Each structure stands twice: as structure tokens, then as C-alpha cells.
Amino acid sequence: MEEVRVRFPPSPTGYLHIGGARTALFNWLFAKKHNGKLILRIEDTDEERSTQESIDGILDGMQWLGLDWDEGPYFQTEFAADHIEAANTLLASGNAYKCFCTKEDLENKREAALAAKREVGYDGTCRHLSAEDVRTKEDLGLPFVIRFKVPTRQGTLAYSDEVLGCIERAYSDIEDFVIVRSNGKPLYLLCNVVDDIRDRITHVIRGQDHMTNTTRQVLLYEALQAKIPVFAHMPLTLDLQKRKISKRSHGEVVAVQYYRDKGFIPWALCNFLCLLGWNPGTDKEFFTREELIEAFTLSRISKVNSVFNYKPGDPKFFTDPKLIAINEHYLRTMDLSQLGALVRKELEQEGLWDPSFETNRREWYLATLNMIRDRFHTLKDFTTAGRAYFSDEYAIDPKPLAKNVLKFPDLATWLPQLAQRFAALPEFTVEETERVSREMADELQVKPGVLINGMRTVLTGQLAGPSMFDIVITLGREKVVARLNRIDHLFAAA
């Protein structure tokens, strides 16, 4: 059987955004599923808008997501000779012609057509130029573009789409499109086909916004006498106003980079993205890589555009709530040592990493992560809400400070007393610390919650957290006693 070869061809005119990442992901899944190859090709023929920064951003984004490619990155500009050769072939075979219409003429005609609400498209002025006319104009040094000569046929051009089924378009609706600029540089429509032929691409999986390109490109394949690949047009990702998402109008929240910076688990983003416009036909929503590769098929890609459910300005749901939920799921269920590696990077960035977490304190490190991960949303929370577990310098959240500490001024003496009892305990265990805490509350005739919640605030700076006595044991007697004794600072500061 023929080897499956797919490609991801981003144009380096902006960072990798989630729409592009999803296209890359689908291609990657398809390649993996069929033991095929994924080719990464940077389509940089738009010299004015292509930037190195953007190329780096795309490669970084792919790597972070774990979407590895088998060939490339190739750069389209390196194959300019191929593109020109193809254009000349088309010219020679009569499938293309030189067009001397000026930009101004075309622009005027276009506007007139739009104003008159007529069909917009090239009228074919230069299509029937005689050989002499062409030579005369060339001798005059008039600039020209090369246009593809769409065959004059009755009926429709049809191709079978793996997602949408049979797609048809009347030949008469396809205008003679430009394949080479007047400066001699070939355009996307041609370059893309020439590259796909050279790279032996078998399946073209791309967005539905390419559908009109596809009909024209099918003609190009035909004229170049090349085998037409299988096409699969994926639905688009829209915003809540049903507008195509773009970095320009939606900002950071659609950039892959944003999710790395916000502490997302790369695979959680992949899992979310694959569910946008695809489903396995079962209720299963969480997949390992292997499971997803196994389950993935083009035929289960949805025909319907999907909405990225992001409302600007919501502090709780700073991106699609389902994406956050999926990230939380992985955060609390993923393999602990894998989580440990991800959190390590966060701790290192904040200067909180201790090498002993990899050696003699590894067990403590992983157990602590396991204890606190249940209420976290992203990896960032380990160094913010979870900071007190890794550092003695942590902020006290004003809300619990007021509610659990300042409201009970007696805690200034009670908690140091409790610290003494902890210090005197023969065995520093969950049971014993809980016992003396409750005992003391009883003596003071206050609810245990007063001591417990006050303690949580002082020890972790947080309103909420794991079971108090688990925290106490995790932090260890020394830190607990020291922190409880420091409580007067909180009253002094207030």
C-alpha cells in the first residue's frame, strides 16, 4: 500500500494559533494512525509578511504540543525553481497564458462589478490574445502575470471530500486565476500544488476556508498530470459571534504560546482541540496519545464549524471553560512523576526548585503535589496558591486573613500556644496534631474551626486547602511551629 504522507504548511505571518494547531494535530494524528509521515513546510513566499520570529514561534509551539514531524521544516522559497518550471510547463502546454491587464483596470472592473452586484471575476480579456499580440506587448516591455486557463467544459468539476462528501462546482464559475505575479514570483495556488506533488502528499487535510482553492488546485493537478490527493476539509473554529478566530482580532487567548505561559498541560490542549470538530462516536472524552491515534478517523470529523467558547473579561473562565476542565482533569489524574517534571519547570522559573526534590525528598515532593493538585486549575497554581509548600516567603490572601485571623484577635496568643503543644508532642502525626488541636479548642470553648481555619491561613496563606492536619504533617513540625509563632506579624501588619 502507498505510504500515507500529509503535511502542515503554515505561513509564518504570525504565531501558531489554536486553529493552526488543530490542523497540525489532525494531520499528525492521521499520519501516526497510518504509520505515515508528517511533513512540515513553511510557506514563506509572502516575503513582506514572513518573519523569523513567527517561524520560531510555530516550531516552538509544535514542539511544546508534542506534535513531531518526520520531514522538514522545508521552506517554500527554496523551491522557487520548481514553481517557475511548473508555470513554464503550463504555459507551454497551453494550460496558461500571459495576461497584460493592469492592476488598475482589474480593480476598476472589480469595483464596477461589485457596485452593479454582478459576478466578480476575471473577464478573460487576455485569454484570446493572438501570438502576435502577445509578442507585440512583450516587445513593448509591458508587465504581465500568468493566468491558468480554466478548461471550457460543460457541467461541473467534482471531487470527493473525506469530510463533506462530493463537492461540485460549475466550470463556468471558475475564473482564470493568476499563478505567477508580474514580478515573476509564483503564487500560493501553484506553489502549494507543486510542493505537494514533489513531497508526494497523499492526503490534504486543511480548513474549509480552502474549499474554493481546492477546486482550482484540482485543475492544476490535472494540467500538471499529477495524481490528485485525497482532500479533507475540516470545519473552522469561530468565536461566540461566529467570526473566524484570528490572533489579530482575538489576541493572546488564541495563541498556543498563551497556554504554555498560563500553565496548561500540552496534551490537555491537544485533547481539547481534537474534540473541537471531531469525536470518537462514543462518550469517551479523555485520551492518551495512543488511544487518540487509534480512535482518530477523517470520517468522524464534523461538518459543522465549532465555537471556541471564550468570553473576554471573565476572570474565572479566562479561556474556554471546557479547556480549563480538561486541563484540571489531567492535572489531578496524570502520572505523578510526569506531573513532577512539569511542576519542576514552574518551580525553577520562580526560584523555588530544590534539587533534593529529585533525590532524598522526591517522595515528599510527589506526595505534596498529589495532596494539593485536586483544587488547582493550571501548573501556575503550584507556585502561587501552592507557594507556601515550597517557600517560607508567601503572601497571606487578604480574604482569609480578615475572615479567619483578624476576626479572632485571641489567635495571636492561641496559635503560639498550640505551637508549643505541637513542639512538645512525642509523635508528630495527623492523629496527634488533630487531637491536641481539638483538645485546646475544647479548653478554650471555641469551635475547632476557629483554630483550624486560622492555622490554615497562617500556614499556607490560603482560604482553602487540603485537610489541615495533612498540611501540618507535610510542612513538618519545624516549619509549622515557626509559622504559628510568627502570627503577631499578621496583626502588626494589619
Added chain:
RNA sequence: GUCCCCAUCGUCUAGUCAGGUCCAGGACACCGGCCUUUCACGCCGGCAACACCGGUUCAAAUCCGGUUGGGGACGCCA
């Protein structure tokens, strides 16, 4: 304006090709309950959709036609 594509809860979607098992299932979000020293997690329950009109049929979310709505394309961008 022309051409192409699409249409199930607020969002992601199952079900449509092979009509009945669907007064429509799951997930997220939201609401309520249980658990509990806090907050979560977890578990249980609730709210919530077949765009509209007509046709075919004993029977339509499902097939057909139309209407409406949404999206895409119409560059010497990719």
C-alpha cells in the same frame, strides 16, 4: 451580488447515510444535595436543544423540497 458548505441543549457533541429501540444520550458550564474543620475533589440529582414551513410515510431529529439563519470564498495574500 455570485459560487460553495453547514444547521440538535448557552458551548463541545451522540443520534441522520441503513426512519420506529429518541416525549433525544454524554461532556463542560450553571443550580440543588451528599461528604466535610475550609475550599475543592468525588458521588447523586436538576435545568436545558432537534431553526421554520411543507411533502413522503402507519411512523421523521433522521428522507425530499422550500424558507430563514450562519460560515467560507470571490487578491499580482497564504
